[in-house]
Amino acid sequence: MAQDHRTIKVARDEDLRSQIGSGGFYFDLVDFDRVRAFQVPVGTTVILFMEELVKELGTPVKFQRLWLCQRRQNGTRRPSRPLNSKEKKLSIGRVFSADVKLFLEVLNPCSPRNLNREYLLVFLKFYDPEQTQLRYIGTLFVSCSSRPLDILPKLRSVAGFCADEEIELYEEIKFEPNVMCEALDIHHTFTVNQIENGDIICFQKRPKSCNQHLYPSVKLFLEHVHKLTECTQLRHERDNAMRQVDEFRGQNDLVHLQIEEAKKECNQLRHERDNAMRQVDEFQGQNDLVRLQIEEAKKECDQLRHERDNAVRQIDALLTQNTVGRIQIEEAKMECGQLKHERDSAARQVDELRDRNSQFILEFRLTCLEQATEHFKDLCKMEDTEYGCVYKGIINNTMVAIKLSKSESLFQQEISVLRQGGRHANIVTFVGMCSEASALVYEWLPKGNLEDRIVCADGTPPLSWHNRTQIIGEVCCALLFLHSHKPNASVHGDLRPCNILIGANYRSKLYNFGMSTLCLQPGSCPPNLTARLPYMDPEFLTIGDLTPLSDVYSLGVVILRLLTGMPPLAIAKKVKEAFQSDNLHLLIDKSAGDWPYTQAKQLALLGLRCVEMTREKRPDLTEVWTVVEALVRKPPAPSCPAHFICPILQEIMNDPQMASDGFTYEAEAIRRWLDGGSNRSPMTNLALPNRALIPNRALRSSIQEYLQASVALAVRSLNLNL
Structure with a gap:
């Protein structure tokens, strides 16, 4: 029989720092669904589990202090107390009756070793109204009898403020149904301010004017984020409702079609019945014949009724097939995903074969080059060097450079070099050649x-x-x-x-x-x-x-x-x-x-x-x-963040796309790179695992915010100069 286990999730300072402010997550400390979980046998002691954390997380046992995270009335989980030395000697099963969530505090020389009720562990968040950004700073131990006023120098140092900068402090209270962030009285003690272990203190520079920033205080920022979350949820529910309406409309159209077919069938039956009645009236004097025709008509009616019943059964079968069809659609989607995977694998194999087959070069006809250069017109000649004459031309609506080699030996030498070389962002791209004219076709650089x-x-x-x-x-x-x-x-x-x-x-x-x-x-x-x-x-x-x-x-x-x-x-x-x-x-x-x-x-x-x-x-x-x-x-001042720049174009990206090498490029640049026949990374020159591109929406949003802030700063500077 398998040994019983406990699921223990251990949140670290790195988890708080990476999650807060990422993907719309601003409230509370950490989303434990995104925190690493450990399956620990109930017989394992807490101290042995801490030694296991040394292997997994790299923090020595003597620098570990585990805090028990308990759920509060507002639905959040906060560190409430550290595990004591007695609990560390006990087994996991005795200390924790069910799955548990912990916070790992990494001790430093300033951390108090023997905690008592006088010390409180609080978590700090810093709000920057200029960047409209809320981020996690770290933890701080405060004395119950001390005042928030006492930690202001520490907060100024952490935020890089000057010594006389005025700071506002807030405590996150609850999140549903209304976001609440209550200001702290810096002249009263933390006890009077009702601060407990695990509480979150948000601090910011006091704004000089409420109209200076879009959200001058962290309270207004949190309310804004909460409203955005509600709006996103409402849009999602609305989209789901619209999809259901479209499905019902499709089913309704099918029912209407079936009704129309039934009406046509009824009209046909009426028409045949009327014909039968006319025949009865015409041959009423011929009783035997009439009786025979009546019997035949009855049989025909029975047949029609039978066909009608069959039609009804077919309608029922179609409705059943509709349900089966949906299942088949889902299976087809899965099969389509498999086919896409196989297609990508085939594309990679083609790229590998293309790398191996370096002899493959696109061949142009002389007539194509003559048409591109208007028969090598002098107006199209751009330069005449020792290597050959270079013309500007247009092939397939694309501007290219066409070089006519001075000699056959120069032409063969250049072809040999190009076959041996590879593609690189800073080497002119070779498009193809024309053996008839000893000509080579390159990309055009204006x-x-x-x-x-x-x-x-x-x-x-x-x-x-x-x-x-x-x-x-x-x-x-x-x-x-x-x-x-x-x-x-x-x-x-x-x-x-x-x-x-x-x-x-x-x-x-x-x-x-x-x-x-x-x-x-x-x-x-x-x-x-x-x-x-x-x-x-x-x-x-x-x-x-x-x-x-x-x-x-x-x-x-x-x-x-x-x-x-x-x-x-x-x-x-x-x-x-x-x-x-x-x-x-x-x-x-x-x-x-x-x-x-x-x-x-x-x-x-x-x-x-x-x-x-x-x-x-x-x-x-x-x-x-x-x-x-x-x-x-070293970009020229003022500079934008380096990760906003496309590695190929060296410009701020408008549509950032992440390639399979882990780097992000401008969409047009990386597609042009891939469409040119290269299956290698523009940054590392290693083979790309696949040709898939993933939109980097988070980076795109950051770039747009940066550009908006830059425009606003430029306008503000212009107004000041005026």
């Missing part, structure tokens, strides 16, 4: 290349310092991907601003990587050498060996150019001299805006380290990334 943006070609505005820092980070991230991509790592070999393309919102992507081996053969003079030379690794020029540290050298030149806006020739020498003479501020590009000087010095030092003449003195790309990542992650 803002051209970085070289044109640095020199402000065609009157374009200069890049801001924040955009330049972001571009450095994205180029470094893309190079890391190329160098570490498995199974075929690669080196760019020709990293220059003209091979860094700029898309919408100034997101940068690498281009023409892996092509330098054909243009830079030993003993040959590469095309456009004057433009290439300042970016080329000196050791590569000496020994002809291209390594990832060659890309580091080129990246260093790009960093110095973005920092100063100067031409690349001898730029490292000029920056080094300015750095040593403490005149770096004279070289920083003023058109980029007020570049933070500390950040500019870090980038200058990093760029100089990257352009060392010998590879041994240069940092590897991983070390470069540790410096760049810290700079990129």
Whole structure:
């Protein structure tokens, strides 16, 4: 026979902190339905159970104090008293006669060890009317004879208020049918204020004006939340009622249809009966014939009655089938869910096969490219480089870039590199190819290349310092991907601003990587050498060996150019001299805006380290990334929370969707990523478990509140300036 057990739920400070303010939960301390439960044999002692908690929760026994949570008249459960040393030695079955709910207090150096009736354990919540946010702060032991006035310094410290900030204190009383939050008299003792173990004290900064905030006090906020909960419940009940009405209407329409069919059948019977009567009148003189016809008519009537009875039985059977049909619908829904699961599994298998089959590339016909570029019209030509002519075209209503390779060898080399490489958010997306024309089709990036943006070609505005820092980070991230991509790592070999393309919102992507081996053969003079030379690794020029540290050298030149806006020739020498003479501020590009000087010095030092003449003195790309990542992650002030930003677009999200890698992206960006044929995470480059997207409604609500608050703050600032 199985041993009897007790279900013990243990709430911790982490449960209170994670639940209060999440998912509309503001009242009480914790929802025990969401708290971890332990099945404990009744013969186990309390102290052994506490030792088991050490394994599960990591809190040593000497720092554990378990409080018994008892139900109050208002329906809440609050810690009422701690378990004493005698109870800890007893078995679970003797201490608890039924399932129980406990609160685990983790002792700290300030916690009183020997509790008596003089001490009270209270729970603190902090309400911020500016953010319209109520959150859990922690626990506090107070003396019965002390006053709320005595704990105000502690509360100011916890909330980060100044020492003379006025604070209002409230006690949560009850929740149904009306939310009540009663103010505490800070000059009377906690006993006079009727504070007990487990009571909740809410505190807030005293508002300077009742009209300053939407809900200036925690009492009004709790009433607002309660009304929202009631409204949600009423909407749910209304929707259920409307669905039932629709079901009844459907059944009513079926009954009306059956009635109409019965009426038609009756009319048919009447018509046949009238025909029979006319025949009786016509052949009344022929008695034998009439009698025969009457007998036949009677038989026909009996048959009609029989058919009518059958029709009635069929109607009853249809009603029964209606009930069976509903059951079958539910079974069909379950089967549909299974089929969806199998479809997702098949999609994953297809993605895996697509990864394995790297030879698959979309093939375009020459006529398609001619139609896209109006027969390679000069107006569609965007640039002419040593790698080929680039045209802008439209294929399937999508703007693309079409590159006609200078030679068949360049075309085959680029196809080989693209087959070995993978997809990355900061590498230009390869769409397909045309073998007839030795042409490759890429995504179109509307803002051209970085070289044109640095020199402000065609009157374009200069890049801001924040955009330049972001571009450095994205180029470094893309190079890391190329160098570490498995199974075929690669080196760019020709990293220059003209091979860094700029898309919408100034997101940068690498281009023409892996092509330098054909243009830079030993003993040959590469095309456009004057433009290439300042970016080329000196050791590569000496020994002809291209390594990832060659890309580091080129990246260093790009960093110095973005920092100063100067031409690349001898730029490292000029920056080094300015750095040593403490005149770096004279070289920083003023058109980029007020570049933070500390950040500019870090980038200058990093760029100089990257352009060392010998590879041994240069940092590897991983070390470069540790410096760049810290700079990129510093958003310009004022900044929004980092989790509001889409990792792909680097913009505040409008429709956040959570992918199966656990990261949240803008819906349009992640769908475009998945529709492009990638089954890997844009953040980790690992295979996605599935292609499902889940709306992150909580984050969307937080973003909307943040944007509304930002607009209100801007309007308020404008009014003050006026």
